Amino acid sequence: MKPGTLSSFLKRGAIWGFIVLELIFFSLAGEFLALSDKAFMDLDNMLLLLKQSAPIGIIAMGMTIVMINGNIDLSVGAIFALAAIILLDSLTWPIFAGLGDWVIPVSWGMALLVGVALGALNGLIVWKTGVDAFIVTLGAMLGYRGLVFMYNGEQPTSHLNWTLVDFAEAQFLGLHTATWFLLAVTAAIWVLMTRTVHGRNAYAIGNNREAAVNAGIRVGPHMMINFMIIGFLAALSAVVFYSESGSVNPNDGQLYELWVITAVVLGGTRLTGGAGSVISTFGGVLAIQLLRKGLGHIGADTSTVNLVIGLILIAVLFLDRQLNVKGKEELKI
Amino acid sequence: MKLRTVMSASVAAAALTVAGAASAETMRIGITQNNVGVDSYQTTYEQAFIAAAEANPDVEVVVLDAGGDVARQIAQMEDLIQQDVDAIIIWPTNGEAVIPAVRKASQADIPVIVTNSNIAEQGFDFVASFSGPDNITQGARSAEIMCDRFKELGIEDEAQIVQISGQPGYTTAIERAQGFEERLPEVCPNVTLVETQPGDWNREKSQQVMEAFLVKYDDIDGVYAGDDNMGVGALNAANAAGRTEGITFVGATNFAVGYEAMERGEYWGSIYQSPVDDAEAALQTAIDVLSGEDVPFLNYFDTPKITQDNMTEFTKPVF
Numbered sequence A: 001m002k003p004g005t006l007s008s009f010l011k012r013g014a015i016w017g018f019i020v021l022e023l024i025f026f027s028l029a030g031e032f033l034a035l036s037d038k039a040f041m042d043l044d045n046m047l048l049l050l051k052q053s054a055p056i057g058i059i060a061m062g063m064t065i066v067m068i069n070g071n072i073d074l075s076v077g078a079i080f081a082l083a084a085i086i087l088l089d090s091l092t093w094p095i096f097a098g099l100g101d102w103v104i105p106v107s108w109g110m111a112l113l114v115g116v117a118l119g120a121l122n123g124l125i126v127w128k129t130g131v132d133a134f135i136v137t138l139g140a141m142l143g144y145r146g147l148v149f150m151y152n153g154e155q156p157t158s159h160l161n162w163t164l165v166d167f168a169e170a171q172f173l174g175l176h177t178a179t180w181f182l183l184a185v186t187a188a189i190w191v192l193m194t195r196t197v198h199g200r201n202a203y204a205i206g207n208n209r210e211a212a213v214n215a216g217i218r219v220g221p222h223m224m225i226n227f228m229i230i231g232f233l234a235a236l237s238a239v240v241f242y243s244e245s246g247s248v249n250p251n252d253g254q255l256y257e258l259w260v261i262t263a264v265v266l267g268g269t270r271l272t273g274g275a276g277s278v279i280s281t282f283g284g285v286l287a288i289q290l291l292r293k294g295l296g297h298i299g300a301d302t303s304t305v306n307l308v309i310g311l312i313l314i315a316v317l318f319l320d321r322q323l324n325v326k327g328k329e330e331l332k333i
Numbered sequence B: 001m002k003l004r005t006v007m008s009a010s011v012a013a014a015a016l017t018v019a020g021a022a023s024a025e026t027m028r029i030g031i032t033q034n035n036v037g038v039d040s041y042q043t044t045y046e047q048a049f050i051a052a053a054e055a056n057p058d059v060e061v062v063v064l065d066a067g068g069d070v071a072r073q074i075a076q077m078e079d080l081i082q083q084d085v086d087a088i089i090i091w092p093t094n095g096e097a098v099i100p101a102v103r104k105a106s107q108a109d110i111p112v113i114v115t116n117s118n119i120a121e122q123g124f125d126f127v128a129s130f131s132g133p134d135n136i137t138q139g140a141r142s143a144e145i146m147c148d149r150f151k152e153l154g155i156e157d158e159a160q161i162v163q164i165s166g167q168p169g170y171t172t173a174i175e176r177a178q179g180f181e182e183r184l185p186e187v188c189p190n191v192t193l194v195e196t197q198p199g200d201w202n203r204e205k206s207q208q209v210m211e212a213f214l215v216k217y218d219d220i221d222g223v224y225a226g227d228d229n230m231g232v233g234a235l236n237a238a239n240a241a242g243r244t245e246g247i248t249f250v251g252a253t254n255f256a257v258g259y260e261a262m263e264r265g266e267y268w269g270s271i272y273q274s275p276v277d278d279a280e281a282a283l284q285t286a287i288d289v290l291s292g293e294d295v296p297f298l299n300y301f302d303t304p305k306i307t308q309d310n311m312t313e314f315t316k317p318v319f
Helices: A005-033 A043-068 A076-090 A094-129 A133-152 A162-169 A177-195 A197-207 A209-214 A219-245 A256-266 A278-297 A302-324 B002-010 B040-055 B070-082 B099-107 B121-126 B135-153 B171-187 B203-216 B228-241 B256-263 B275-290
Strands: B027-033 B059-065 B087-090 B112-115 B129-133 B160-165 B192-198 B222-225 B248-250 B269-271 B298-301 B305-307
Touching (some): A005 A278, A005 A302, A043 A197, A043 A219, A043 A278, A043 B070, A094 A133, A094 A219, A162 A177, A162 A219, A177 A197, A177 A278, A209 A219, A219 B099, A256 A278, A278 A302, A278 B070, B027 B040, B027 B070, B040 B275, B070 B087, B070 B099, B087 B275, B099 B112, B099 B121, B112 B275, B135 B222, B135 B248, B135 B269, B135 B305, B160 B171, B203 B222, B203 B228, B222 B228, B228 B256, B256 B269, B275 B298
Parallel strands (some): B027 B087, B112 B129, B129 B298, B160 B192, B160 B222, B222 B248
Antiparallel strands (some): B269 B305
């Protein structure tokens, strides 16, 4: 075997191997510990898994690009909540009263626009001021959350529209609406990152920003577009999720940024940028949801779930580090 | 099911497919809670719920916690439906957002019991029963506590009181104020409620509200607060102004701070609401629904009066 083949295989396949391990573990443990007579790997349960992965998963696709870029976006949870408020509140605005159920696409559009605009604002500040994206989006996270609370105080914003709920709960070819959105977003971002100039530039900028500038890539606008994409996806995630639930608490979406980043890092994208894959992020998202679902299935409590995910995250980063050591110290198995 | 067969075949250990070993009569009940650990009421609730379930040989429970996250709670509802439990108990993270998930359960013929805080009215059709405190009665009982105290002090014909209510828009706040305002004129017709202001369940906010009241009114004989947290805020304001003497403080949902203030003799009374009773009532309601008993839609558990006179009968609240 050529040196490095094993490493790169492990790097790419690790997350999927981990998912298989989880499936085996929860199926076996479920036989003994679960109250349910149904198997963990029941087809319906796996379809639910995909659906439940959607809120985090859709945002994680955007986070993958931003992180490959060498940036990060901590404001996604707040954008998620703000987009949800716009969606649910605008359904009842008097100016749209004449539209009937046609208000739904209008509200969707407005929520998505808000997401894009907030993302653009993040990107513009990162581009024009040169301040690190971590700091800019940390500020945005607090600021946008402030807007959420200004909108309706501590109270939930609600509007239950059964047409919308029925659409969101529908199953087409067995897959839930949310799953279709997750799959479509994954496919679109995969094409963007592997088949377009924009995608190749994203890797180039993350690898070596100076070299990218020298190569004539317009780094600032490129990064701004990526922030707009993640803003759009955070809003899309909210639109998909809140169509089904119809009410948003002002602290909804809190900690989403951390779950999303966890999923992306589990998928092997580097915090320093330049490397990462959309498909592996998809794996990372599934791995987290599987853990939550599986531990619930065997009756572990929520604190255990968080503990286990934390441990696994550290293990993954350690493994990644070991696999990336070049030359003499390279991992040998 | 195919997948499962493959799995079982590939792993020898799976030969022990006597899944769950659940007997036919065992009731499997799933609960998804709001946010365990955020306050000790909810933590005590969970412990009491598990203890009550373990004490009952006919019941097996799946205990889940949404961690305050609506998305997780909806996923947990879906999981419980998927696991085909016999009944689901839900402590809603958001009284409206969970309605579609509750509808799904009712469509799957799984009875849903809402615990502690009810969901919005649109969802009532999909719910078997609500188990929780009766806030209107709590308000009425607070009025009685207040009135009885005024009679003891002999000021029932001249007393002036103020009210600090909970956060506007919250059912609990609205119902407690309603219960108090309806009952007070029945028991003490000559007591006047001079003003009501919201304290938003917040101690500091209530302190400010009370400070304003103290400036505005020279004669305040009683304060009714929507919960002890706000009542203690009002008490702090009165202490700072040196006017605690002669004011009867009555709250609701006895908190530890309220209990301590009662021990010091500064705070008169409250309503004792135990998370243990709350949890046991929820489980019992689920069991009754499954046994086919006639359960009222609003299935309240008792929340007794507590005053300086009888407080030794109650243990100090943990929250």
